[in-house]
Amino acid sequence: MRVVALLFLVLLAGGASAINVSNRYRSPRNPERRVRKTTELIVLHTTEAPARSSLNKLCERGEAHYCVTEDGTIYRIVDRDRVAFHAGRSMWNGKEDVDEFAIGIECVGHHDKAMGIVQIRAIRDLVAELQRMYGIPDERVLCHSHVAYGAPNKWQKKNHRGRKRCGMLFAMPSVRRQLGLARRPASDADVRAKRLVVGDDYLRRVLYGDVDTMKSSYPKTPSRAEGRESGLLAWLRGGGANKPAPAASPPKSIAELKSRGYTLKGSVTKGTTASKIAGPRWNSKDTYYTIRDKVIPGNAIDPARIENGMGVWMK
Numbered sequence: 001m002r003v004v005a006l007l008f009l010v011l012l013a014g015g016a017s018a019i020n021v022s023n024r025y026r027s028p029r030n031p032e033r034r035v036r037k038t039t040e041l042i043v044l045h046t047t048e049a050p051a052r053s054s055l056n057k058l059c060e061r062g063e064a065h066y067c068v069t070e071d072g073t074i075y076r077i078v079d080r081d082r083v084a085f086h087a088g089r090s091m092w093n094g095k096e097d098v099d100e101f102a103i104g105i106e107c108v109g110h111h112d113k114a115m116g117i118v119q120i121r122a123i124r125d126l127v128a129e130l131q132r133m134y135g136i137p138d139e140r141v142l143c144h145s146h147v148a149y150g151a152p153n154k155w156q157k158k159n160h161r162g163r164k165r166c167g168m169l170f171a172m173p174s175v176r177r178q179l180g181l182a183r184r185p186a187s188d189a190d191v192r193a194k195r196l197v198v199g200d201d202y203l204r205r206v207l208y209g210d211v212d213t214m215k216s217s218y219p220k221t222p223s224r225a226e227g228r229e230s231g232l233l234a235w236l237r238g239g240g241a242n243k244p245a246p247a248a249s250p251p252k253s254i255a256e257l258k259s260r261g262y263t264l265k266g267s268v269t270k271g272t273t274a275s276k277i278a279g280p281r282w283n284s285k286d287t288y289y290t291i292r293d294k295v296i297p298g299n300a301i302d303p304a305r306i307e308n309g310m311g312v313w314m315k
């Protein structure tokens with residue numbers, strides 16, 4: 001028991017350090033970068049270049065907060081509370097210069113190529129940790145192409161979305177599922193408000209439509225056992241080796257949920273997403289959603305079907 005308690009303390013006290021981060025490419029630009037006033041978004045990029053040259057460039061210029069390589073190593077480039085220059089000409093929801101309110105993560109790879117599962121898991125864990133630290137909901141984990149915009153040029157007369165496709169795969173539902181992200185932004189507020197026009201219709205269909213070219217690379221249902229929590233933490237939460245055997249059939253009513261020790265953790269509303277209520281366990285088989293006398297286990301719920309008024313029950 002003492003060993004278990006000790007491990008638990010290490011994990012809690014560790015906070016972000018529960019994730020291993022290498023300082024090998026920490027940027028010499030750090031001291032000259034001001035502290036960011038607010039952190040509202042996480043922006044994912046793809047380097048479109050191999051690890052070594054990407055890391056050297058990012059470090060030298062201070063162009064990201066983190067870089068995740070194919071082997072799952074997370075490198076710190078610019079300290080997370082300082083401004084890194086990663087988004088360039090950018091706008092989100094009427095606010096320009098996204099670097100002033102976003103954390104940037106470069107992922108070694110290409111915007112239209114699947115990444116290996118080891119790298120995806122490292123990105124997932126880093127994103128989850130940053131979401132927790134800064135209170136960022138899933139729909140504000142974006143890719144660079146969500147926020148970049150182009151100035152008028154000879155092909156496009158207006159300010160337009162679609163300056164680049166950087167990080168595009170991270171908008172695709174199959175990839176977001178792997179990253180444990182239940183939601184993505186439903187539409188482009190800047191296009192809706194006519195601040196920008198659509199400059200790349202294919203990109204628009206990837207970001208907001210049904211284009212998902214990664215479906216075949218990632219299985220539909222990731223193993224919940226490999227959710228965002230480390231195996232150890234999940235084991236500790238579950239009561240370690242003394243965990244009782246799971247009940248034979250899932251609860252079918254609110255009364256049954258209660259009698260089995262589940263409590264209502266909150267209800268989904270416009271501003272309160274399922275992942276805000278349940279955290280990384282939003283899609284666990286041990287989390288239940290209730291609506292109109294129906295009880296739906298988290299591992300069977302379609303993120304698109306999570307509706308306002310749904311109760312979220314957990315132990």
Ligand SMILES: [Zn+2]
Nearest residue numbers: 045046144166
């Ligand atoms: Zn980028």
